[in-house]
Amino acid sequence: MHNRLSAMKGLLLLIFMASLAACNKDNDFQQPLTQSTSQKTQVLGKYENGIILVNEGWFGHDNGNVNFYRYGQDTIEQMVYHLENPGKELGVTTQYGAVFNGKLYLVSKQGPFVVTDSKSLVETGRIASLPANGRAFLGLDSTNGLISTANGIYPLNLSTLTVGAKITGINGETGCLYKEGNYIFVLNQSAGLIVLNQSNYSIVKTIAGMNQGLSKTPDGSLWVAGGTSLVKVNTTTLDTNKVTLPFTLGNPWFAWNVGTVTTSSTENAVFIAKTMSWGAGGNQLYKYIAGNPASLSAPFATIPTGKEFYGAAVGYYAAANELVVTAVQSGYGQNYSYNSLYFYDAANATLKKTVNYTYYYFPALMIFN
Numbered sequence: 217m218h219n220r221l222s223a224m225k226g227l228l229l230l231i232f233m234a235s236l237a238a239c240n241k242d243n244d245f246q247q248p249l250t251q252s253t254s255q256k257t258q259v260l261g262k263y264e265n266g267i268i269l270v271n272e273g274w275f276g277h278d279n280g281n282v283n284f285y286r287y288g289q290d291t292i293e294q295m296v297y298h299l300e301n302p303g304k305e306l307g308v309t310t311q312y313g314a315v316f317n318g319k320l321y322l323v324s325k326q327g328p329f330v331v332t333d334s335k336s337l338v339e340t341g342r343i344a345s346l347p348a349n350g351r352a353f354l355g356l357d358s359t360n361g362l363i364s365t366a367n368g369i370y371p372l373n374l375s376t377l378t379v380g381a382k383i384t385g386i387n388g389e390t391g392c393l394y395k396e397g398n399y400i401f402v403l404n405q406s407a408g409l410i411v412l413n414q415s416n417y418s419i420v421k422t423i424a425g426m427n428q429g430l431s432k433t434p435d436g437s438l439w440v441a442g443g444t445s446l447v448k449v450n451t452t453t454l455d456t457n458k459v460t461l462p463f464t465l466g467n468p469w470f471a472w473n474v475g476t477v478t479t480s481s482t483e484n485a486v487f488i489a490k491t492m493s494w495g496a497g498g499n500q501l502y503k504y505i506a507g508n509p510a511s512l513s514a515p516f517a518t519i520p521t522g523k524e525f526y527g528a529a530v531g532y533y534a535a536a537n538e539l540v541v542t543a544v545q546s547g548y549g550q551n552y553s554y555n556s557l558y559f560y561d562a563a564n565a566t567l568k569k570t571v572n573y574t575y576y577y578f579p580a581l582m583i584f585n
Contacts, residue, residue: 261335263296267540267557268583270313270322272527273306274576280310280324282337283577285557292557292573297322300337306330307350311473311580316355317374320583323350325472329363331377334585341377346370351472354393354400356414362400364390369402369417383417386410392474394430396438396451401430405469409440409447411454421454423447428468428475433484433506441465441477446486446504459504462512466491466498474528474581480562481534487516487562489529489541497524501541501560517565519558522546531582537562542579552576 269283269292282297297306307324314321320334329343329350348365353372355361361372363379368387371380389405399420400412409426410419426447429440438449446459465488468475473496476489484506491498503516519525523543531540539562545554553576559569 261333263337264335264585266585267531267533268313268315268320268585269542269577270310270580270583272309272311272578272580274578275309277576279308279327280306280322280580281577282306282310282313282322283573285571290569290571292555292571294573294575297332297337301332301339304339312350312352313581313583314353314355315583315585316353316361317358319374320585321353321355321361323353323363325349325351325366329353329377343377343379347379347382351389351391352393352474354395356395362393364393364402366390369393383412385417385419389469389472391468391472392428392430394438396432399451399454401438401440401449401451403427403430403440408442409449423449423456428465429477431477431479431486433479433486434481435484435506437484437506439477439479439486441475441488446477446488448506459509459512461488461502463490463502464493466493466495468495470494471496476525476529478528478530478532478539480532480537482537482562485511485562487530487532487539489525490515491525491529496526497546498529499524499543501530501539501565503565517560517567519543520556520570523556526552527579528581531584532562533559533584538568540582542582544579552578555579 263284266286271281273280281295284293284296307327309325312323315334320332322330331341332339348367351364359375361374363370363372369383391403394401398414400414402410404410407422409423411421413420425442426440427442432438438451440447444461444464448457478487486504488502490500499519500515501517505511524546526544527542539560541558543556545551553574555573557571
């Protein structure tokens, strides 16, 4: 009896397997795919998972250059633009960079405007020289952008890399640019913050005295600063609210850089590196929590003794809720060859990591790629 039952079970199993095979063949039956088999693994570009460090370069010795910090590592990959583009050079004092639609746009104060692939950093095009010394770049759509210069703003065709006629009404030193909704926000040395209508570049509003910022908090507010003022701008109504800082901001127009104001993506908070009057130096980092003036009563963090801010000084890495600070050794001469990246917890100011590296780079700003 036992043998008969076993044979019967075996037969039933064979019949079931045969019917299942027929179902698979005739009705395209498939077992549900697991997540690991149904989703393709994302392959990151060579310079995609980290911080692109744009450097001014050592004036009189080197043109601008680019370093790279790969997340999770303790070293800086140095001179990576030159590594990927043998024999090519950036301009003199490379002060600005931005990633837009898969391209990295690098702006130098003198010399070429350079475009690379943002993942490989292989150069894809350049403009030999701009109509005036370069400052910043803003991408508008797949074919249009803007370049700010020491003498106003020029439209840029991204497909042909050709510069158009200067935009009327904006003259002299012009720096950072930001697009939001129907407006383009512009920082200009003489006028302060200029708000342009995106459709025709006509001037809608100006706010005097602003010289850095253009960074947005999660509530949609855009923040700008200058002197002792931190200003919140409603990007729809253009209404403003001013907060008085307990110190005077450094002036980035002395030797133009993007300034030292950035914002959080997880809370309505603004971070400011307090630099010296000329827009560099200093060692105290402040955090303003929107609606809480008391948050400015003391520094949020102070970088280690013997170090001082350089360039944009502070950037925000959203994925880890971290502040990343660029600093050099205090003093002059050889001190500028000792660079540090400091990684702070943006919630509680804990110093999580320090990465040191050497050479006369003169860091300009960080791009979180």
